Amino acid sequence: MPSTITIASNSDQPLTVNRLGYGTMRLPGPDVWGEPANRPEALQILRTAVENGVNFLDTADYYGEDVTNRLIREALYPYPSDLVICTKVGATRRPDKSWVPFNTPENLRTSIENNLRTLGQEQIQLVHLRLMGHGAVPLDEQLGAMLEMQREGKILHVGLSNVTREELEAGLQLGNIASVENMYGYAQRTTLAHAHGHNPGGEEVLDLCEKHGIPLIPFFSLLHALPKQLDTIGEVARRHNATPAQINIAWQLHKSPWILPIPGTSSLAHLRENLAAAAIQLSAEDMAYLG
Structure with missing residues (x-):
């Protein structure tokens, strides 16, 4: 099981990171809005993650709003040379905490400028274009704007998020896609709906x-x-003296060398559990039992 993964491996500026990242979405308050319930712990989570080898952070300026970007900067700036901070654009938040598309070329440029400012960067290493709005703004217009900002040097690599197979195929025809960020886990291996649509x-x-x-x-x-699957993953967890959440992470790592998990948490104790999951070695029998 490889311990690292390379993003944009077909480019002249690839990014190699350790194969367990951290997603910051759980750091803000309820409904991914407002300041953390425990700000010192949130800052310590970010520092502890990096101190323990995490060098891939996933964020978005619409987490909070801007809460996770500001926390990252406060906790880690000046950034370690090997740290990759990945952000997302294509959405924004309303005061009622709803999630709405923000994906015209002008919107996307505004979001990139905001991320650069709040993160304190001159270039964002990886940006995922999150697709929302059921095609109201054509993919080629959205991705075209991203590729233009890449040519300007504001973005190093462009990825896609929340994409169907057809959308990924279309994106690959338009330019180099460095990464894909989709909902995925042991219990979520098919297209699902949740609170964000x-x-x-x-x-x-x-x-x-x-x-x-x-x-x-x-x-x-x-x-x-999918609660019916918890008995299966629970049995594997018992075999390894681990939690089902840890086995979920280990399953992702073993499923394919091209998967980069980014489990998020607002608990320092849970962060340590997640980090320990990277050391769990699932056997072929374990993987077959998990299905």
């Missing part, structure tokens, strides 16, 4: 990602989505 799953794009050498970065890999 319809989300394509990771399973439908994984083979395409593998074929093109594109890391698949799973988000929101909650185990309780």
